[in-house]
Amino acid sequence: MSKLVSFFGQKVKVINLGIPSFAEDLKKQGVEVMHTEWRPPAGGNKKIQALLAKVEAWQSKVKAGKGAR
Amino acid sequence: MVVCHLIRKQTYFDSVTLMLIGSQVKKLDGIENAVVGMCTDYNIDSLKRLNMYQPEFDGLTPNDLIICIMGKDKATAESGIAEVEKRLKSRKQASGASAELPPATQEEAARRLPEANVVLISVPGEYAAREAAQALNNGRHVMLFSDNVSIEEELELKTLGVSKELLVMGPDCGTAIINGTPLAFANAVRSGDIGLVAASGTGLQEVTSTIHRLGCGISQAIGVGGRDLSEKIGGRMTIMATRALAADPATRVIVMISKPPAEKVLKPLFAEFKNIGKPVVVYFIGADPKMIEEQGFVAARNLEDAALQACRLSNKKQYNSEMADSEIKKLADNVKLPAASLRGLYSGGTLCDEAQRLLQPVIGEIFSNTPVKGCKEMPDVYKSSGHCIIDLGDDNFTRGKAHPMIDPDYRSERLVQEFADPSVGIICFDVVLGYGSHPDMAGEMVGAIERGRKKSGRNPILAACICGTEEDPQGWQQQKARLAEAGVSVFPTNVAMVKFVQHCLERK
Numbered sequence: 001m002s003k004l005v006s007f008f009g010q011k012v013k014v015i016n017l018g019i020p021s022f023a024e025d026l027k028k029q030g031v032e033v034m035h036t037e038w039r040p041p042a043g044g045n046k047k048i049q050a051l052l053a054k055v056e057a058w059q060s061k062v063k064a065g066k067g068a069r
Numbered sequence: 070m071v072v073c074h075l076i077r078k079q080t081y082f083d084s085v086t087l088m089l090i091g092s093q094v095k096k097l098d099g100i101e102n103a104v105v106g107m108c109t110d111y112n113i114d115s116l117k118r119l120n121m122y123q124p125e126f127d128g129l130t131p132n133d134l135i136i137c138i139m140g141k142d143k144a145t146a147e148s149g150i151a152e153v154e155k156r157l158k159s160r161k162q163a164s165g166a167s168a169e170l171p172p173a174t175q176e177e178a179a180r181r182l183p184e185a186n187v188v189l190i191s192v193p194g195e196y197a198a199r200e201a202a203q204a205l206n207n208g209r210h211v212m213l214f215s216d217n218v219s220i221e222e223e224l225e226l227k228t229l230g231v232s233k234e235l236l237v238m239g240p241d242c243g244t245a246i247i248n249g250t251p252l253a254f255a256n257a258v259r260s261g262d263i264g265l266v267a268a269s270g271t272g273l274q275e276v277t278s279t280i281h282r283l284g285c286g287i288s289q290a291i292g293v294g295g296r297d298l299s300e301k302i303g304g305r306m307t308i309m310a311t312r313a314l315a316a317d318p319a320t321r322v323i324v325m326i327s328k329p330p331a332e333k334v335l336k337p338l339f340a341e342f343k344n345i346g347k348p349v350v351v352y353f354i355g356a357d358p359k360m361i362e363e364q365g366f367v368a369a370r371n372l373e374d375a376a377l378q379a380c381r382l383s384n385k386k387q388y389n390s391e392m393a394d395s396e397i398k399k400l401a402d403n404v405k406l407p408a409a410s411l412r413g414l415y416s417g418g419t420l421c422d423e424a425q426r427l428l429q430p431v432i433g434e435i436f437s438n439t440p441v442k443g444c445k446e447m448p449d450v451y452k453s454s455g456h457c458i459i460d461l462g463d464d465n466f467t468r469g470k471a472h473p474m475i476d477p478d479y480r481s482e483r484l485v486q487e488f489a490d491p492s493v494g495i496i497c498f499d500v501v502l503g504y505g506s507h508p509d510m511a512g513e514m515v516g517a518i519e520r521g522r523k524k525s526g527r528n529p530i531l532a533a534c535i536c537g538t539e540e541d542p543q544g545w546q547q548q549k550a551r552l553a554e555a556g557v558s559v560f561p562t563n564v565a566m567v568k569f570v571q572h573c574l575e576r577k
Binding site for chain 1: 079081083085086108130131132133160170171172173174175177178179181182184185186187188189190191192193196199200204206209210214215234235236247248249250251252253288289309313316317319504505542
């Protein structure tokens with residue numbers, strides 16, 4: 001549990017995806033935050049999204065395989 | 070009536086921003102209806118249901134924005150569209166105030182803020198798991214505010230989170246305070262030695278705020294989402310979070326708040342708690358406290374009691390409720406109800422649940438849209454009859470609308486409706502302060518009260534509880550003063566307000 005416990009002592013720095021007011025509230029508190037102008041991937045096209053998901057799954061398998069070596 | 074529309078292709082805004090703007094524009098003179106939203110299946114269905122669908126919407130994607138206004142004439146509908154555009158423009162300026170264009174993806178955001186350690190996700194549910202997995206794979210903790218994430222996706226994400234010792238808060242997690250930073254809907258509270266793990270957002274807000282007002286403080290408040298203690302998820306995040314709090318030198322007392330866990334999860338969870346070596350306060354909403362006490366833990370009777378017990382264990386001295394029972398009773402003794410029925414209009418689901426549980430054994434038949442054991446389902450959630458305690462944050466009321474903690478419109482409308490019912494003697498409601506919440510909910514409720522009194526000529530007794538702290542952006546005292554001036558009896562906790570309601574109803 002040492003990794004999570006050591007995180008408890010750190011400053012929170014946030015990437016915000018979605019509702020902008022969450023990022024604005026954090027900024028007001030002096031928290032470092034990067035708000036993202038997020039939008040649905042592949043222009044919202046479900047077929048291309050499904051293909052992208054397959055590519056991502058394949059990429060993470062390759063990444064995991066490399067890590068194991 | 071005339072329908073006018075505007076399409077902005079490849080222009081994306083989040084649903085909360087759009088719903089709030091739609092709801093504000095709908096209130097303008099001569100405007101019958103307004104749909105402002107991305108071209109999602111849900112919005113298309115709404116447009117068809119409202120007879121506002123236009124052939125030009127065929128073939129649009131969820132990245133295309135639709136502004137569709139029904140007005141008394143063309144000029145009014147067009148002015149509605151112009152108003153929406155004006156509000157969207159100022160919204161865009163507020164969020165993108167920096168000179169640099171904001172990043173469009175998580176990858177780009179991470180390149181610009183590589184030391185980011187938390188990703189706060191409130192994108193539509195169907196995309197949320199993908200973003201959460203990406204965050205975890207890059208070593209970042211996740212707060213998943215989005216709902217509509219499947220339990221299978223939740224299991225996958227939490228398994229990944231546990232393997233990397235990263236928090237997965239949620240899905241549907243509205244509240245967290247991590248390392249002193251309130252995330253999403255959370256209150257400004259003092260740092261201290263009480264660590265909380267909770268499945269309920271408003272439950273967490275009520276307990277952390279009460280702890281603060283009692284003079285104690287919070288080390289961490291970790292929201293784990295309503296399904297974490299289900300059989301399928303097996304309490305993965307609850308167990309990881311409590312283990313971390315057990316090892317955290319800044320945490321001396323641990324509080325757990327949740328609905329009762331699935332039977333198969335309960336045993337391993339209790340076994341975990343026994344290994345903690347720190348006092349544990351448990352509030353399993355609706356469960357028999359004896360079952361908790363028999364295991365050697367401190368059982369809380371309600372949310373306020375969870376805060377009192379945690380403070381007692383933190384400072385090794387007795388803490389009393391902020392408002393004594395005698396004081397509450399005295400207030401109620403001065404009240405004469407004009408009629409017999411209660412209406413509870415809640416924005417916080419757990420607070421609504423708590424009110425039903427406390428009142429049902431004493432006042433008898435209660436109807437709700439989210440009935441707890443012993444209470445009855447409302448035949449029509451839009452029309453009250455008898456004693457009703459309603460969760461206005463429930464799906465029935467929030468489809469296509471922002472949550473009542475952000476958008477007070479439907480609750481205000483409902484309050485005016487309840488005023489007009491001659492059987493209503495008392496109306497109670499919650500005001501939830503903090504980051505994320507409406508900037509002046511008390512002011513909105515006072516406006517509705519004034520409209521209700523004027524329209525009905527009636528004056529039912531009014532009671533409110535304010536969940537929050539003086540340090541919240543809205544200020545506890547300021548919100549209290551606003552309500553008190555309008556003749557509302559104000560209470561620091563839901564439990565105190567419910568006791569007042571109970572005394573008033575018993576005296577009737």
